[in-house]
Amino acid sequence: MAQASIPPEMLKQAMKEALVETFSEQRDLLREVFADVLEEISLVAAIEEGRETDMINRDQVFDLLDGGS
Template identity: 40%
Template sequence: MKLSIDDDITKEILTEIMVEIIKTRKDLFYDLILEALEEISLGHAIKEGRQDDFVSEEKIFTLLDSED
């Protein structure tokens, strides 16, 4: 016998689970949201800070080898 759940039921179950987590574990939910916002902010900061083209791995190793 094969068990299958349609998308609407899955969505409803997941929504109920998320609401229950938010209600009962506000600290966990807060930490998740905070971490996501930090990751997004870091990504934006990296994009803003990029000014030059990337340096090839070969060039980096050449420079490191020449310092010996």
């Protein structure tokens, strides 16, 4: 069985066109992907910040969540 050979530049251009077409047709998907990426970046930043702060116990966390001081 013979294999078709596609020049790398032609393949690269075809992939770019396919991505542009997909994203232009599916804007909601693109927005969702970016929102997820931003959420993950924020989560990483919060975790890193949390590692540099003092530890508190579980009861203190729930007290804060319940509206305590």
